[in-house]
Amino acid sequence: MPKTSETTLEIDLGALEHNYHFLRSRLKPKTMFLAVVKAYAYGSDAVIIAKKLEGLGVDYFAVAYVKEGVALRKAGIEKPILVLHPQVLNFDELIENCLEPSLYSPKVLREFLEAAKRNHQKEYPVHLKFNTGLNRLGFWENDIDYIVELLTGRKELKVASIFSHLAASEDMKEQEFTAQQIKSFKKIAGQVDKKLGFRSFRHLLNTSGILNFPEAQFDMVRSGIGLYGFGNDKEFDAELKPVVALKTIISQMHKIEPHESVGYNRAYTSDRNRITATLPLGHADGIGRQYGNGKAWVNVNGKMAPIIGNVCMDMIMVDVTGIECQEGDEVIIFGEKPNAEEFASFANTISYELITGISQRVTRKLKGH
Numbered sequence: 001m002p003k004t005s006e007t008t009l010e011i012d013l014g015a016l017e018h019n020y021h022f023l024r025s026r027l028k029p030k031t032m033f034l035a036v037v038k039a040y041a042y043g044s045d046a047v048i049i050a051k052k053l054e055g056l057g058v059d060y061f062a063v064a065y066v067k068e069g070v071a072l073r074k075a076g077i078e079k080p081i082l083v084l085h086p087q088v089l090n091f092d093e094l095i096e097n098c099l100e101p102s103l104y105s106p107k108v109l110r111e112f113l114e115a116a117k118r119n120h121q122k123e124y125p126v127h128l129k130f131n132t133g134l135n136r137l138g139f140w141e142n143d144i145d146y147i148v149e150l151l152t153g154r155k156e157l158k159v160a161s162i163f164s165h166l167a168a169s170e171d172m173k174e175q176e177f178t179a180q181q182i183k184s185f186k187k188i189a190g191q192v193d194k195k196l197g198f199r200s201f202r203h204l205l206n207t208s209g210i211l212n213f214p215e216a217q218f219d220m221v222r223s224g225i226g227l228y229g230f231g232n233d234k235e236f237d238a239e240l241k242p243v244v245a246l247k248t249i250i251s252q253m254h255k256i257e258p259h260e261s262v263g264y265n266r267a268y269t270s271d272r273n274r275i276t277a278t279l280p281l282g283h284a285d286g287i288g289r290q291y292g293n294g295k296a297w298v299n300v301n302g303k304m305a306p307i308i309g310n311v312c313m314d315m316i317m318v319d320v321t322g323i324e325c326q327e328g329d330e331v332i333i334f335g336e337k338p339n340a341e342e343f344a345s346f347a348n349t350i351s352y353e354l355i356t357g358i359s360q361r362v363t364r365k366l367k368g369h
């Protein structure tokens with residue numbers, strides 16, 4: 001592996017393949033697999049990730065917004081793409097690109113029915129999202145009769161699936177709440193099927209759902225973070241491999257005398273002679289100020305070096321006293337050690353926030369290329 005010569009987010013497709021097979025191994029062979037590639041495939045590169053996963057045989061993709069789906073279509077992705085949070089404004093574009101909307105409220109359903117009519121669609125596949133306790137997006141159980149009334153005898157739309165989303169699938173202390181969500185989802189899906197007079201496919205589980213509640217896999221599961229290497233649990237993290245690694249180099253080193261300060265607002269002052277290294281990435285690249293002032297550590301030639309002082313927009317300074325290193329050496333911000341979950345925990349956040357927040361300024365590169 002050549003060492004990096006600029007700040008780079010390295011994408012490991014071998015790790016992605018490993019994670020896909022691991023997650024699949026927890027499922028029945030017939031269960032369909034939807035890969036969640038919203039937010040640039042959790043901050044990596046949606047096209048590269050989706051192409052690889054399409055090759056591996058995933059059945060469905062999901063994005064949050066229409067423009068994310070359009071980008072995948074433009075890149076040649078052919079599998080169905082579910083848009084989790086489509087905006088009414090983009091419905092025509094959604095239809096033009098054969099994207100499939102999640103419909104979650106009577107208003108959104110009415111608006112989409114209009115759009116389908118306007119675009120002369122027949123049996124356009126839609127997905128009905130029900131709220132079973134997350135209280136974020138979703139129809140309520142008592143919307144079923146209205147949905148059925150609106151759709152019966154109408155040819156424009158076809159309910160492809162019924163789905164819901166778990167609120168605490170990673171938290172075994174909330175097992176009872178999750179069991180209640182599963183129960184309520186079954187009841188709702190049963191009612192919708194019965195009233196519409198046909199069976200749509202069903203899906204409920206995200207990554208932690210797959211790992212903790214496989215009995216509720218229904219016809220399809222939706223996985224995001226697990227594909228990228230994290231399972232919201234030490235035990236599962238050990239089975240998965242991080243897909244992205246954020247690497248950079250040392251721009252410059254400084255010898256700091258006792259009582260000298262480093263960085264803006266003189267937030268760090270040295271107690272003794274120290275060596276610092278300045279790295280070319282900062283809060284504009286997605287390493288927020290909360291990682292500064294000794295909270296987080298980066299990997300310099302296998303040794304952990306703390307970020308000292310305030311994180312700047314384009315730079316951070318780390319204390320490399322006692323670590324053998326020089327200008328131009330590679331530095332790992334997160335990857336294998338520390339991994340993104342560990343690095344995120346330095347700032348009391350989670351891998352999801354850290355990896356989706358790596359800004360578009362950072363060069364994406366395939367591992368081994």
Ligand SMILES: *Cc1c(COP(=O)(O)O)cnc(C)c1O
Pocket residue numbers: 036084165205206207208222223224225226
């Ligand atoms: C983002 C999202 C997922 C993926 O969740 P992970 O925890 O990353 O597996 C699944 N379903 C819905 C509705 C989502 O919004």
